[in-house]
Amino acid sequence: xxxxxxxxxxxxxxxxxxxxxxxxxxxxxxxxxxxxxxxxxxxxxxxxxxxxxxxxxxxxxxxxxxxxxxxxxxxxxxxxxxxxxxxxxxxxxxxxxxxxxxxxxxxx
Amino acid sequence: xxxxxxxxxxxxxxxxxxxxxxxxxxxxxxxxxxxxxxxxxxxxxxxxxxxxxxxxxxxxxxxxxxxxxxxxxxxxxxxxxxxxxxxxxxxxxxxxxxxxxxxxxxxxxx
Numbered sequence: 315x316x317x318x319x320x321x322x323x324x325x326x327x328x329x330x331x332x333x334x335x336x337x338x339x340x341x342x343x344x345x346x347x348x349x350x351x352x353x354x355x356x357x358x359x360x361x362x363x364x365x366x367x368x369x370x371x372x373x374x375x376x377x378x379x380x381x382x383x384x385x386x387x388x389x390x391x392x393x394x395x396x397x398x399x400x401x402x403x404x405x406x407x408x409x410x411x412x413x414x415x416x417x418x419x420x421x422x
Numbered sequence: 423x424x425x426x427x428x429x430x431x432x433x434x435x436x437x438x439x440x441x442x443x444x445x446x447x448x449x450x451x452x453x454x455x456x457x458x459x460x461x462x463x464x465x466x467x468x469x470x471x472x473x474x475x476x477x478x479x480x481x482x483x484x485x486x487x488x489x490x491x492x493x494x495x496x497x498x499x500x501x502x503x504x505x506x507x508x509x510x511x512x513x514x515x516x517x518x519x520x521x522x523x524x525x526x527x528x529x530x531x532x
Contacts, residue, residue: 318464348521357428357512357525358465365519403464410455410514410521412464 316341318406320413327394328421335389335416337404342382345407349378349389352401352415361402362389394420425449426524428513434530435503443498443527445513453516454496456488459526460509471496503531 317340327333337347346365350358362371362378364387370379377390387404403415427446435441447454452473457465469478469488476488485507487499500507508531514523 346519350523355510355528357510358514358521358523360520360522363520405521407521409470410467410516414462414464 316344316406316408316411318404318411318413320402320404320416322416323414324417324419326419326421329394329396331394332390332392333394333418335391335402335418337387337389337413339385339387339406339411342385343408344382347378347380347387347404347406349376349387350403350405352403354401358403391418396420396422426513426515426522428511428524428527430527431525432528432530434532435500436532437504438502441500441503441529443500443511443513443529445496445498445524446494447496447513447515447522448494449515449517449522450493451515451517451522452493454490455512455514455516455521456496456498457512457514458509459512465512468498500529503529505531507531 319338348363349361352358364371364380375392380387399420401415401417405412429444455470456468459465467479468482471490485501489497510526510528512526
């Protein structure tokens, strides 16, 4: 059974800092990995998707990497802004399995 | 342009009173999902459909049922809601190698 872990559960950083969020998974036989953002009380917004054959994807200030062999993915956020404050979840497919998320707070 | 729409956004029901949550999509995706997300927890898959073929997860309680009358619509029925069913319910679709989610319905059980 696939298990997805995100550490830390919560992170606070000053505005302008670069930061990395971590995601690990136990079964490397994944189809793709997706990072989502969730604002309090809201649904999920897709940020980046990495196919299993890819190693990274970039969108604006966001860069996601994937290392299937080690069962890890990272989400790098450059020049953080208060509007980046949210919970970030990673999820892997085959069957879409989510991590519990990292709650990010950017301090102005 | 909303692609996955969930109604209502907030639903309050009484203990034991049946409730139905609805989801519609404009993406024409064959795959649809229902997830339950409790506070500070990961979303938990309840049901998924490929077209009208339906699968429920082994640990989805019998209290939960789902219907998909056509490609665009999907419903989640909770026959006798308990206090433990209070959660955010997320509807999603899958297509072009990407998952799309609606804004969720927050269910409160009194």
